[in-house]
Amino acid sequence: MKSEDEDYPPEDTESSPLPTLPEVPSSPQLPEVPRLQKVEKPTWQPKKPSSTTSSLFGFSTDSADSATRTYSKVVMAATVATSLIGPMVVFALVGFWLDGKLHHPVAYLAGIGCIVGFFAGLASVMDILRRLKK
Structure with missing residues (x-):
């Protein structure tokens, strides 16, 4: 019966030198970090509204505040049908x-x-119309 050592050739430690490791390359040179130039902040001045005002469906559209009011009035006008029908359905x-x-x-x-819901809805519609006239 063979021993486990017989399968492998005998090691000759004196005749085989240790393998040499490859040389490690030097680290690459990195470029300088770029410096940002200082930029002055732009000065912003809001435009003054012009003397002439345009209108869209009777609402003036000459400034941002006016556009907000126009949008809110359109949204209020869109809720008229719901304000009339909603109370009727709930009370019924x-x-x-x-x-x-x-x-x-x-x-x-x-x-x-x-x-009763019809009259409550009618009161709500009248309130919306009153607010739209402002």
Whole structure:
């Protein structure tokens, strides 16, 4: 039976020198860090509104403040339909719920709720129109 050492050739430590390591290159030279030039801050002056004002659907559009007001008025005008229909639906649903709780055969509280909601919505629309005139 062979031993494990017989498979390998005998080592001759005297005749084989240690392998030499390759030379490590020197580190590369890095360039100088660029220096930024100092730049003066630009001075900004807001433009003065011109004496003539343009209008878009009756709203003046001559400055940023005016544009904001115009936008808010358009948004208010867009909510008119919701302001009229929303209370009618809510009051009608409350009336229908009350009719169910009180076991009414005819949903007359839902009809009354719809009428009350119409007048509440009409008051809301009138308030929006009053604000739009300002």
